[in-house]
Structure formats: C-alpha cells, structure tokens
Amino acid sequence: MASVGKIARRTFLFGAVAIAGGVAFGVYQVRKTPPNPLKPGEGETALNPFVMVDDQGVVIVAPRAEMGQGTRTTLAALVAEELDVAWEDIRVIHGPPAKAYYNSAMFGEALPNKGYDISDFQHAVGETLGQVGKLFDLQVTGGSTAMKDGFERMRIAGATARELLKAAAVNQLGVDAATLRTEAGMVIAPDGTTLPYTALASATTELSPPTIVLRPATEWKYLGKSMPRVDMVEKVTGTAEFCVDVRLPGMKFASVRRNPHLGGEMRRINGDAALNMPGVERVVELPDGFAVVANNTWLAIQALDAVEVEWGPSPLPATMDEMHAMVEAAFDAEPNSAMRDDGDVTTIPDSATVIEAEYTVPNLSHATMEPMGATALVDSDGLHIWTASQGPTFVRARCAELANLDPSQVDVETPYLGGGFGRRGELDFSEIATRVALAMPGTPVQVTWSREEDMTHDFYRPLVKARYRGAVEDGQAVMLDARIAGPSAARQALVRWMGLPSSGPDKVHVEGAFNQPYGIPNQRVTGHLAELDVPIGFWRSVGNSANAFFHESFLDEMARAADRDPLDFRIELAEREHAPSAGVLKAVKEMSGWTGETPQGVGRGVAMTYSFGTPVAQVIEITDEDGYIRLRKAWMACDIGVVLDPSIIEAQMFGGMIYGLSAAINEEITFTDGAVDQLNFPDYEPLRMHNTPAFEVKILKTNRHMGGAGEPGTPPAAPALANAVFDLTGERARELPLNKRFDFV
Amino acid sequence: MSKNLKINGKDHTIDLPDEVPLLWALRDELSLTGTKFGCGVAACGACTVHIDGEAVRSCQIQIADVWGDVTTIEGLGTPAALHTIQKAWIDHQVAQCGYCQSGQIMQAAALLRENPTPSDTDIDDAMMGNLCRCGTYPRIRAAIKTAAAALNEEV
Numbered sequence: 001m002a003s004v005g006k007i008a009r010r011t012f013l014f015g016a017v018a019i020a021g022g023v024a025f026g027v028y029q030v031r032k033t034p035p036n037p038l039k040p041g042e043g044e045t046a047l048n049p050f051v052m053v054d055d056q057g058v059v060i061v062a063p064r065a066e067m068g069q070g071t072r073t074t075l076a077a078l079v080a081e082e083l084d085v086a087w088e089d090i091r092v093i094h095g096p097p098a099k100a101y102y103n104s105a106m107f108g109e110a111l112p113n114k115g116y117d118i119s120d121f122q123h124a125v126g127e128t129l130g131q132v133g134k135l136f137d138l139q140v141t142g143g144s145t146a147m148k149d150g151f152e153r154m155r156i157a158g159a160t161a162r163e164l165l166k167a168a169a170v171n172q173l174g175v176d177a178a179t180l181r182t183e184a185g186m187v188i189a190p191d192g193t194t195l196p197y198t199a200l201a202s203a204t205t206e207l208s209p210p211t212i213v214l215r216p217a218t219e220w221k222y223l224g225k226s227m228p229r230v231d232m233v234e235k236v237t238g239t240a241e242f243c244v245d246v247r248l249p250g251m252k253f254a255s256v257r258r259n260p261h262l263g264g265e266m267r268r269i270n271g272d273a274a275l276n277m278p279g280v281e282r283v284v285e286l287p288d289g290f291a292v293v294a295n296n297t298w299l300a301i302q303a304l305d306a307v308e309v310e311w312g313p314s315p316l317p318a319t320m321d322e323m324h325a326m327v328e329a330a331f332d333a334e335p336n337s338a339m340r341d342d343g344d345v346t347t348i349p350d351s352a353t354v355i356e357a358e359y360t361v362p363n364l365s366h367a368t369m370e371p372m373g374a375t376a377l378v379d380s381d382g383l384h385i386w387t388a389s390q391g392p393t394f395v396r397a398r399c400a401e402l403a404n405l406d407p408s409q410v411d412v413e414t415p416y417l418g419g420g421f422g423r424r425g426e427l428d429f430s431e432i433a434t435r436v437a438l439a440m441p442g443t444p445v446q447v448t449w450s451r452e453e454d455m456t457h458d459f460y461r462p463l464v465k466a467r468y469r470g471a472v473e474d475g476q477a478v479m480l481d482a483r484i485a486g487p488s489a490a491r492q493a494l495v496r497w498m499g500l501p502s503s504g505p506d507k508v509h510v511e512g513a514f515n516q517p518y519g520i521p522n523q524r525v526t527g528h529l530a531e532l533d534v535p536i537g538f539w540r541s542v543g544n545s546a547n548a549f550f551h552e553s554f555l556d557e558m559a560r561a562a563d564r565d566p567l568d569f570r571i572e573l574a575e576r577e578h579a580p581s582a583g584v585l586k587a588v589k590e591m592s593g594w595t596g597e598t599p600q601g602v603g604r605g606v607a608m609t610y611s612f613g614t615p616v617a618q619v620i621e622i623t624d625e626d627g628y629i630r631l632r633k634a635w636m637a638c639d640i641g642v643v644l645d646p647s648i649i650e651a652q653m654f655g656g657m658i659y660g661l662s663a664a665i666n667e668e669i670t671f672t673d674g675a676v677d678q679l680n681f682p683d684y685e686p687l688r689m690h691n692t693p694a695f696e697v698k699i700l701k702t703n704r705h706m707g708g709a710g711e712p713g714t715p716p717a718a719p720a721l722a723n724a725v726f727d728l729t730g731e732r733a734r735e736l737p738l739n740k741r742f743d744f745v
Numbered sequence: 746m747s748k749n750l751k752i753n754g755k756d757h758t759i760d761l762p763d764e765v766p767l768l769w770a771l772r773d774e775l776s777l778t779g780t781k782f783g784c785g786v787a788a789c790g791a792c793t794v795h796i797d798g799e800a801v802r803s804c805q806i807q808i809a810d811v812w813g814d815v816t817t818i819e820g821l822g823t824p825a826a827l828h829t830i831q832k833a834w835i836d837h838q839v840a841q842c843g844y845c846q847s848g849q850i851m852q853a854a855a856l857l858r859e860n861p862t863p864s865d866t867d868i869d870d871a872m873m874g875n876l877c878r879c880g881t882y883p884r885i886r887a888a889i890k891t892a893a894a895a896l897n898e899e900v
C-alpha cells in the first residue's frame with residue numbers, strides 16, 4: 001500500500017472553480033494543476049492530492065488527523081460517493097504536510113460575526129476568506145471544521161478522479177463517455193465490458209482536468225448513512241498504530257522531565273547516577289529539562305528520578321489566590337471586546353427585577369488517553385518524525401528550524417491520535433522528540449511522556465470568571481449584561497504556533513456568550529483580558545466550554561427570577577433569533593417528557609449552546625442516592641444541517657457531553673509555586689462506566705449551513721448539570737468543579 | 746535476569762530486569778503494542794491483559810511475578826479471525842480514538858468468562874477501572890450485552 005514515505009513534499013494547490021451557475025448546480029471546472037504532493041511509488045498513480053490508485057485499488061488520502069472523531073471515515077465517504085468504490089475496498093492514509101491540504105473552514109470561523117445570523121453572502125465571504133488558510137499552510141484538524149472544509153473538496157476530488165478514469169476508458173474503448181458508468185472500482189461499458197480503475201489509472205496522467213457535476217443528495221449511497229468506520233477493525237484488535245506504537249529497527253525508548261515549576265529554568269544537571277542504571281544509554285539536556293534514553297520506556301522513566309537536577313523558580317504567581325486576583329483585576333481594566341451590544345443595558349425599568357451573579361471556572365488539562373510523545377530519527381536524508389499532531393504543517397516548519405534543515409528535508413507522519421481535544425495542536429512534544437533525535441543521529445528514538453509529565457505540562461483551559469447582571473419583567477428577560485475576564489488562549493496560541501502577536505478583539509474569549517441566539521432586547525457581552533502567563537491553549541470547544549457555563553447558568557437564574565420554566569423561557573428567546581436553536585430545545589423537551597416538575601429526590605436541568613455552527617440542547621436528570629448525586633439520564637438534540645454520518649455524529653455528541661460532564665464534576669488544575677498540583681488520574685478523575693448517564697441523542701437537519709460535530713456536545717454539559725443540581729438541591733453552583741460542594745456517586 | 750513467559754500461546758524469553766512491569770516487556774521488548782500505557786498507577790485500565798484468564802493491570806505486575814499464561818489483545822482475536830467480543834464492538838461502532846479499547850475489550854472478555862449474563866451493575870463493577878476519555882461508555886455497555894448474547898448462543 002502507498003505510504004506517506006513515498007509522498008513528495010512539494011506544495012501545490014488543488015482547486016476547482018464553480019461554473020455554469022456555480023455551486024448551486026454543483027458544476028465545477030477543475031483547475032489545471034501542477035504536479036501533485038503525492039509522489040506515487042512503483043505501480044501507483046495519484047489522480048489528485050486525495051486519490052491514488054495502486055494495483056489493489058483506490059487509496060484515499062485524508063488531510064485531517066483521526067483522533068477519534070471519525071473524520072477519516074467521513075472524508076473517505078465523501079470521495080467514495082463520487083468515485084464509486086465499494087466500501088469494503090476503501091483504504092485511507094493520512095496526507096503529508098502540504099498546502100494542498102490547507103483547512104479552508106478555519107479562517108471562515110474567525111469572522112467577527114455570531115455565526116447563526118450570517119447571510120448566504122457572508123457565508124460565501126467566509127469561504128473565500130478560507131482561502132487565506134492556504135497562504136499560511138494551515139493544515140489543521142480542529143475547530144470542528146473537517147466536514148465543512150471537506151464537504152465540497154473531497155467530493156470534487158472523487159468526481160474528478162472518476163471522470164479522468166472514464167476519459168481513459170473512452171480512449172481505450174473508443175466509445176462515448178456518456179455511455180459509460182462506474183461501479184465498485186470499475187468503469188463499465190454499455191456492452192458489459194468492465195475496466196477496473198487499477199487498469200486505467202496510469203493512462204490518466206496525460207489527460208486534462210475534466211468538468212464535473214457533483215451528485216445531488218438524493219443520489220447519495222454512503223453520505224447520510226452510518227458507515228462502518230474504516231478504523232474500527234484495527235482499533236478493536238490492537239493493530240491500529242498510534243504514535244507510541246511506532247517500532248523501528250534499532251529504536252531506543254526515552255522519557256522526559258521538564259521543570260515542574262512552569263517557565264523556570266534548569267540550573268544544574270548531573271546524570272551520572274542515571275547512566276549507571278540498567279538499560280540507560282543517554283541523558284539528553286533540553287532547554288528546561290532533560291530526557292533519559294534507554295532500551296525500555298519503563299527503565300527510562302525510572303531513571304528520570306536518578307538524575308540530579310536543580311530547578312529554577314517559576315515566574316508564575318505562587319498561589320491560586322494571586323491568580324484569581326489577577327483575573328479579577330481584569331474586570332477593572334478597559335474591555336478588549338464588546339462583540340455584542342444590542343439596545344441599552346444601562347437603563348432598566350423600575351418595575352424590573354435585577355439579578356447579579358459571579359461565576360468561576362478552573363484551569364483544565366486535556367488528559368488525552370494517550371500521553372504526549374513522538375518518535376523521531378535524524379539521518380542523512382534529514383528528519384523523520386512520527387507525531388500525533390493536529391497541525392503537521394506547523395510541526396514541519398518548527399522542527400525544521402530546530403534541526404537547522406530545510407522543511408523539504410523533514411518528513412512528518414501522522415499515526416492515529418490517542419485523543420486530541422486541542423492538546424495535539426501544540427508543538428512541544430514534537431520539538432522534544434526532535435531535540436532528542438538530534439542528540440543521537442542515526443538512532444530512532446521514541447519519547448513517551450509519563451502521565452505525570454503530561455498532566456503537569458499541558459496548555460490548560462484558562463481560569464475564567466464572569467460577572468453577569470440581568471433584568472426580568474413580567475416573566476420576560478429585558479436585559480443581560482455579561483462581563484468575562486480571563487487570559488487569552490488565542491493570543492498565546494498564535495504566538496506559539498505562528499509567531500504572530502495579535503491585537504484587537506478576541507472572539508474566542510467570548511464565544512459561547514456573545515453569539516448565543518437569544519433575543520433579549522438589551523444585551524451586551526464584553527471581554528476583559530487578564531495578564532496571566534499560565535500556559536493555556538484550546539480545550540475541546542475552547543471559549544465555549546467556559547462561557548456556556550456562565551451564560552446558561554445565568555439564563556436559568558433569570559428564568560427562576562422571572563418565575564418561568566427554564567426550558568420554555570429559552571425556547572421563547574431562541575425563537576426570536578434562530579429557529580434551529582429553538583428547535584433543539586423543543587426536541588429535548590419532547591424527548592425527556594419535560595413538564596417542569598420533578599418528583600422529590602429527582603432534579604432536571606437544561607442548557608443550550610450554539611457553537612461551531614451547531615446548536616446543541618441537553619436535558620440531564622439526576623437523582624439523590626443517600627446524599628450522593630447520580631447522573632441518571634441525558635437527552636441531547638443537535639441541529640447540524642447536513643448529516644453526513646449519523647452514527648459518528650451521535651458518538652461525538654455523547655462523547656463531547658461526557659467530556660464536559662467529567663470536567664464539570666471532578667476536574668480542576670491548580671498551581672503551587674507555578675507547579676501543577678494534580679499528577680495523575682486519581683487527582684483528576686473523569687467519568688467512568690458506573691457514573692456516566694444513559695443517553696438519547698437526536699440529530700436534526702434544519703440548519704441552513706453545515707455545523708461541526710466534534711466539539712458542540714461539550715459546552716452545554718456543565719450548565720445543564722449545574723442547573724439540575726439547583727433543581728435537586730435548591731443550591732446554585734457558580735463555581736466548577738461541582739465536587740467542591742456536592743458529592744457525586 | 747531472564748524470564749520465560751508464555752504469551753498468546755508462544756514461549757518467549759525476556760531479558761530485562763525482574764522489576765520491569767509486564768506492560769513494558771510486551772510493548773518495548775516484544776513489540777506487542779496493542780496493550781497501552783495510560784497512567785502507570787492502576788488507574789486507567791489501558792494496560793489490561795489476562796493472566797490465566799484473569800484480567801490484570803500489566804503496568805502493575807513485574808515480569809518476575811507473572812504467574813501464568815499471558816493473553817493480550819493480539820491473542821484474543823485478529824482482523825482475520827475476530828473474537829465474538831470484537832465483533833460486538835464493531836457492530837456497535839464503539840471505538841473513537843481507540844486508545845483505551847484494547848484494555849476495555851480484555852476487561853469485558855474476563856467479565857463475560859466469569860459471568861455470561863451480566864446485569865448493568867455487574868458491568869459497572871467490572872468496567873469501572875477502565876477509563877475512556879472519548880466517552881464511549883454507552884456503546885461499550887451495549888456491546889457487552891450483544892457479546893454476552895452471542896457467546897451464550899455459541900455454547
């Protein structure tokens with residue numbers, strides 16, 4: 001099978017322009033393309049950057065990393081839908097870092113609009129702006145964008161390949177193209193002659209790009225159906241290759257330790273004692289720590305303790321109290337953004353009831369199931385790195401710089417990711433493996449972080465606070481004024497990934513609050529950025545995860561103050577702004593048989609968040625079990641517009657909610673003298689089988705634009721649960737995690 | 746320093762210090778990488794294998810202490826010859842990132858061997874040591890029930 005090792009690193013653009021009425025009719029003229037980034041091996045032909053044919057059939061090249069979200073399967077289905085390949089014959093590989101695989105949807109997401117309210121024109125502007133992605137080599141898996149980005153591109157790739165194969169068959173058979181059809185990897189002539197793609201592919205290389213027409217949804221065979229995931233058999237037999245599973249001849253195993261006091265230096269190191277330990281071969285110094293290289297990962301981890309080292313202090317504030325004070329101080333400074341400012345929030349009618357609340361959410365770690373790590377080899381060709389990255393083009397650029405190589409001398413392979421959740425967009429684990437490999441040229445080295453190293457050296461979800469003020473009158477919400485304070489994850493990440501300092505309003509900091517589709521006439525959301533240098537990053541659903549807790553908890557408080565049912569209160573407000581958002585609320589109302597009343601010992605809460613283009617509503621039911629709270633059942637509804645694979649979307653929805661509930665109940669990262677206090681799962685306890693609720697998920701498709709699936713399940717989880725806790729106990733939880741005040745089963 | 750182990754029906758001689766955990770002998774010495782490292786402290790279950798049919802955390806068992814025949818996910822079934830439990834996992838499309846699934850499946854296999862008709866509480870009790878950060882629990886539960894039914898039909 002074709003491997004990425006055989007793929008050239010030349011960048012190139014693959015595009016198609018809509019013609020003859022454009023997108024609406026699905027007719028495209030494929031641009032004449034320069035040579036492809038895929039450099040086929042013996043007996044292989046690359047028809048475009050996404051489709052290769054070898055002697056066994058079609059290989060689909062997925063431009064996005066598979067981290068559990070099912071992207072490989074649906075990207076393959078998009079191609080196969082047009083290319084007519086039998087499902088069981090599909091093989092998928094991850095593409096190399098290349099401009100051809102830029103993420104066009106990512107920049108569209110950065111537009112300063114609310115998302116749900118955009119016109120078709122703005123949507124088109126977003127798509128055009130998406131082209132900027134290719135200038136930056138933005139090959140990123142994230143922002144729940146893979147399907148928005150791939151929906152047209154992958155189908156065009158499939159259709160283009162099909163038409164080229166048909167054109168080759170025309171040349172061979174001398175028949176009219178219109179009489180040919182394609183099925184299960186073959187071109188079929190009217191007389192029943194079959195020509196397998198494998199026999200035609202090599203004849204396509206000289207042909208001109210065709211004009212293609214995309215098939216309408218009514219003709220889809222794969223899309224819209226739950227397809228067996230292409231990675232499932234490997235993943236249930238232990239044969240799926242994750243980054244830590246790469247095995248190379250002569251490979252050594254390493255582990256890493258960096259200054260636990262984040263940002264502190266390494267003053268002195270003596271590795272002599274470690275070098276005397278069994279199996280240990282090298283101690284490699286890093287800028288803020290060291291790696292031990294051995295013939296076994298466990299021996300390397302043990303030897304970390306034997307290295308004598310003196311750590312410098314962290315520049316971070318010494319206590320959590322100081323960190324909280326720094327976030328609070330940001331409320332007093334000029335706001336960074338006021339991305340929503342409707343009506344007038346300063347004038348409140350005398351007869352209105354005014355309520356106020358302050359909320360806090362903690363730092364969180366991603367805690368992917370596979371700890372960080374990477375495998376690297378420096379040899380005469382350059383650098384080879386196997387790394388579970390959400391951003392291979394950034395990895396290539398950064399590691400080339402570290403190794404003093406041209407990016408063309410850096411090979412990046414992307415095995416399966418053992419969870420990503422935003423953590424694997426970072427470059428640190430790839431950099432460390434590169435540094436260790438540079439110290440041992442000719443020897444492949446696998447660096448596996450211990451769980452402790454992973455948890456204490458993350459880029460955390462920021463500590464964020466919000467102050468809300470609202471007014472209700474005659475059962476109606478008349479005013480909402482939200483102020484959100486915390487450090488900017490987006491600014492930090494842009495500097496880390498691209499070296500780009502940014503200014504201007506930070507949309508990510510207020511997303512999930514400013515852009516919620518509730519028609520409250522007087523409404524303002526302002527963002528205040530705190531100067532707190534804790535390493536922070538993108539945690540599944542990013543700003544939405546914190547802001548949804550604030551916004552949806554406060555909406556609940558407003559509903560109670562207005563003496564209204566919290567679900568009906570939301571439906572009414574959403575109906576004024578965005579029908580799909582009202583729709584998901586109505587769906588969970590019906591699914592859960594919501595009456596607004598719960599028996600003694602039972603509590604129910606609701607929340608809805610519009611994020612990544614998808615509104616998601618959740619109702620959660622909890623019970624009191626001898627003073628302990630049990631999560632009994634969750635109902636979820638999402639409206640994703642175009643449903644490409646219901647089973648994968650369902651899994652993302654409940655998986656996203658479980659991720660959010662885990663954090664809401666038990667997870668918190670704290671710092672003492674700049675060092676993380678939580679080391680391993682016993683200190684940072686996700687939900688498990690026995691305390692996860694049962695689920696029902698409904699997927700609606702009234703949304704006009706395709707929404708994301710990987711993240712929108714997460715944001716409403718925490719507020720839905722906190723609102724249920726209020727319903728059960730009468731106590732309002734304004735701080736997470738909930739286990740600080742409540743006991744859970 | 747060298748130890749003989751029977752793993753997936755094959756004899757292996759392992760030349761590592763006695764205290765090296767079975768997990769790391771499997772992964773780094775024998776390249777049986779289906780068994781995963783998640784925590785190293787018996788808190789996640791990613792490293793679950795069987796010793797004489799019993800589910801154990803291989804990160805906690807030194808190679809010197811291995812008391813019987815070891816079965817890993819590679820020995821349970823293969824893509825060409827899937828075990829009934831693996832088939833049930835495919836039917837329910839359980840895996841997301843997949844990293845925890847070897848451990849989940851080995852744990853479930855031990856449960857079903859001891860208890861062919863587990864209740865929801867039995868499933869909770871047996872599976873609560875196995876973390877899944879992707880949150881596949883609802884489908885794991887469903888797959889265990891399907892596998893139980895299928896295994897009972899086989900006997």
Ligand code: FES
Pocket residue numbers: 781782783784785786787788789790791792793802803804805
């Ligand atoms: S690695 Fe053994 S239980 Fe987590």
Ligand code: FES
Pocket residue numbers: 068369418419840841842843844845846876877878879880881
């Ligand atoms: S499937 Fe990802 S951790 Fe379980």
